[in-house]
Amino acid sequence: MSEKKISSAVIKRLPRYYRYLSELLENGMDRISSQELSRKMHVTASQIRQDFNNFGGFGQQGYGYNVEVLRGEIGKILGLDQKYHVIILGAGNLGRALANYGGFAKRGFIVSGIFDIDREKVGQKISNIEVLDMSKLKDFVADNTVDIAALTLPKGKAPEVAKELAELGVCAFWNFAATDLNLPEGVAVENVHLAESLMRLSYNIVNLHKD
């Protein structure tokens, strides 16, 4: 398209705006200025205005932004006006935690399948969904819409399963395995590397008193 490419720095900030706007809405606020939002979020008002203006003018001079409208627009930009069917690969602790977490469904992310190779786990029900054997994966993807695959597999297995799924047409991966997936272009990957997050925390602990 002719739309200018939005920088990933901006995209990374959008969900946080969305969260703050949702809160403001819950609290009955119906308008907010960039300056007020700036104070709440601890970012500059200038950045807020720049960010929003990447997508067109959501505000009004002398008034600010309408909370509900702005939240709606950002939601649309983030694709939250759609539903997504999610399958979870790996019914371990983390896979189960994701399946059981109701918050995602509320935002339109519906878990429709859970897979594992472990005989013990296959057949169990998690959040009302039966855990299927990995051998059923191919057929499942052929017969059902799968928008997102959440990978909570051991790092050794994750890249090959992701590759297989990508070949079957799944084009978005939420990757919790401690590895890079190295998938072809045209596939969306969002990594959640908990071990790396924890290392950044320990770095900060060590350097906390070194200013």
Place this chain on the structure above:
Amino acid sequence: MSEKKISSAVIKRLPRYYRYLSELLENGMDRISSQELSRKMHVTASQIRQDFNNFGGFGQQGYGYNVEVLRGEIGKILGLDQKYHVIILGAGNLGRALANYGGFAKRGFIVSGIFDIDREKVGQKISNIEVLDMSKLKDFVADNTVDIAALTLPKGKAPEVAKELAELGVCAFWNFAATDLNLPEGVAVENVHLAESLMRLSYNIVNLHKD
């Protein structure tokens, strides 16, 4: 100190270097050049050399970097040469997943306490640790070393519990709650906002075919 401040862009990349170097070491590689690492990691060789040089010369002209030495140095920078005592606040699905995940203990992050308010959960054992009632938290922190508090509480509770813990001297927080903690300076916070991660993924799905 007199050390120049390392930019957070660099720090964010260190754990990934550490992961790749650990893999290389497992595969028996004992040296690597910035160019070779560049190809594996899909970042520029220039960036790799710049990043490492923030901490001093780990390499050798004409040779490259010794994998084991470099991994060790980065590990030290990240604070992985120490042990950390972790308590988990909230024994829900995610709290249990974190407690049960053995990978953290292997890297020196030891879960030493789990807390919840739910009568059903208090007394249960998770990964050999008894879930304690939140009322015991204060005494526990007074009697035990607590380096990190992992917050897997509802967003409504997280900020107040974090504030209380910070006042008791806990100075690092691994925050999984969908909220900002707004703690005073001198406290390290690492956020893992899964809902935001998922929104970035849906943004990418929507925009996948818009180039």
Place this chain on the structure above:
DNA sequence: TAGATTGTTAATCGATTAACAATC
């Protein structure tokens, strides 16, 4: 209208990449 606040341009700052001399 006067006051407020956006949208947008220009200035600054910081991070990434390129280039190459130093040196193993």
Place this chain on the structure above:
DNA sequence: TAGATTGTTAATCGATTAACAATC
């Protein structure tokens, strides 16, 4: 020594902040 590759400076690129005219 010749070849390779780092350490480091300089050039480029991009993101953030400041400033202010437009306008509600």
